[in-house]
Amino acid sequence: MLAQPPLWFIIIAFLCALGPLVLFHELGHYWVARWLGVGAEQFSIGFGREVAGWTDKRGTRWKIGWLPLGGYVRFVGDMNAASQPGETSKLPPEIRAKSFHLRPWWHRFLIVLAGPVANFILAIAIFAAFFAVFGEPRTSNMVSAVIAGGPADIAGIEPGDRILSVANRATESFEDVYQAVTLRPDENVDVVISRDGEQRLVKVRIGVKLEQDRFGQKFKVGRLEILGSERQYVPPSAVNLIPSATAYTFKITQWMIDGIWQILSGRRSVKDLGGPLKMAQIAGQQASLGPFEFIQLIALFSINLGFINLLPVPVLDGGHLVFYAAEAVRRRPVSERAQEWAFRGGLALLLALLIMVTVNDLASFGLFERLGRLIG
Template identity: 30%
Template sequence: MTLLYFIIAISVLVVIHEYGHFWVARRCGVKVLRFSVGFGNPLFSWKDKHDTEFAIAPIPLGGYVKMLDEREGPVPEHLLDQAFTQKTAWQRIAIAAAGPIANFLFAIIAYWILFVAGTTGVVPVVGEVKDSTPAAVAGLRSGDEIIAIDGEETTSWQEVSWQLVNFIGEDASFPVVVESESGAQRRVDISVSAWLSDSEAPDPIDGLGIEPRRMDIPAQIGQLSEDGRALASGLKTGDIILEVDLTPISDWYQWVEIVQAAPEQTLALLIERDDQTQVLSLTPARKELDDGEVIGFVGAGVQVPEIPADWLRTSQAGFLQALSLGVEKTWNLIGFTLESLWKMIRGDVSVKNLSGPITIAKVAGSSASGGLESFIGFLALLSVSLGVLNLLPVPMLDGGHILFYSAEMLTGKPLPEKVQIAAIKVGMFLLFSLMAVAFYNDISRL
């Protein structure tokens, strides 16, 4: 199912991106020869009344719009006015920019729908504050609800995380407004230095030293990895862990602590299944974390009980307000994406944070399992990332083409062919290097 959701996500965003190019090209009088979703020889295709071929190809990692272009071969005299190369520089800029703009418009519409329908999140109440962490030094306490961070309201843990990621890799001090269990509000100032800059997958909430308020969750097995030790040992979904090595298990957290502390050590389990007890033997696999710590891992997820209603908060906006919030959310994400890329270039954030198709597929699957709201939010986020990436002034990307055509507008003539070829080679090197790092990160996370 993860692969299916990945294909759906990529296909939707490719169609949106390429349709932006297609729509503006048609409006500028350019003849479109092919609109392909995916790469490779078409699995099937059809043509419209304008003789444009629409194709579905087998490699779902992108797509393209092929236009009539003198650079790719002779163009018949009667079609010359429909060639891309015959259009003005500003028209070519509009066609190149239309793909990323379409991605941004999709994100605005997606967030608009979400805000109108209402988004539900877990109220950000602190469960535990770890000693000697930025949160502890600032004076956050168990039971505090985080009301705002750096002047921005935070109604859920997701919003808390989004506000905190802005400070990753930075030396900063920012205000946090909290409300105690008694209802009294106060401000604390949290200071960080080169915060989480070396982390491969930074968790800003944990990085501050905060653990969200936790439910009482029984040690009941929910999901099992097909290649995990838990399934191989005979554990099944719905099993309740009663004892480990004769130690009674009170909740899921205790079970996780015992497993993580016992890599490659055999554990004797007493479980309950269908109102009967059984004894199983389980040896957690060895897993090394980013910081070098070695923990036990069995490939088992928890059976999550229903979250209490008073732990949840639903935010809903009117029609016009939701549109405004959608624009604001998309704009902030564009800024955040650009800032994150700049931090990587400066070395303030590790390039280990780059993700390729494997990680994207996993996130697509997990977001889809979280429901339609979660999946739409993921599509919007990925759409913004795709739009920003394509606008970077790198030859071979839309932003590179815009750079060439802008130079042509300024000088009154196209850049010399040798300059364009050299720039494209540099662009290819940069893109393939970026892809190689992303694939390496994906594989290292497996």
């Protein structure tokens, strides 16, 4: 078992992972806004008091805040970093022409959408680079062996069967099977197999296994108790490099959605949600394993950041997109009062979620267990 990295190393690794992701996200907003002629007053990496910065020839203040846990672009006409509309009626004409909130709804929609899209593009670029150097991981969905007495054996799955889907999730590779099963410990699921050219539906009760990673952390996972073919790394052609990386990124996003839906539907505990502290720990662990593992983690974090920002929660990019879509349908903006209350509710929801995942993180570190022993 590997020792946990020291705290200082975890902090540095987390900042090195988070900083580029936030920068790339905000650059997505900034470049599309600049392309559409919208002015930016501030571009900040981090929050709070400025510790370093400069002003470019367009009047944009580029700065670094003392709390490096996010960032924002404040456009002309924004009241705050959440892009709530400020007072624009008294602005001079040359400034009004660059105001974000005086642009057509589709301009604002594209500018906001560009941030999450930039994170997905970054992940695609990282995976494309890995595929070009090492090859694309490929496995067959054919079962090579079935462990006697395991869930697959009990359900009647045999060597040579191809697993086409698990819980209505298509499984084109053994990796797809692994991900679909891992997320469903102790669940009854439908599994579609292909045997002798015929498709069959089998009912499977997925097994539960308590696993421990290289750093001693324990977690429950689902298991079918089957073996697949050996993973191969096949370099894609130059033409298929970006499509392959895009498909891989889309597949990871599907797994992410699947996991969140299981939590929302009550099939998995909310204790499985991790927050910034857990992310920092994982960043430190992966960085201690080497640069390749760390860069792969950055790609996963980038997908995570892009996906979370697309959630329809006010304050997040997805919340703004909902407002602009509503404006397109109603042919008039959502009232400022409604937006203000929505932003307050969204902020309260995010703060509550942050508290909950922080408690989860501290519990996973064993803090409460140690406190219980001290008190007892």
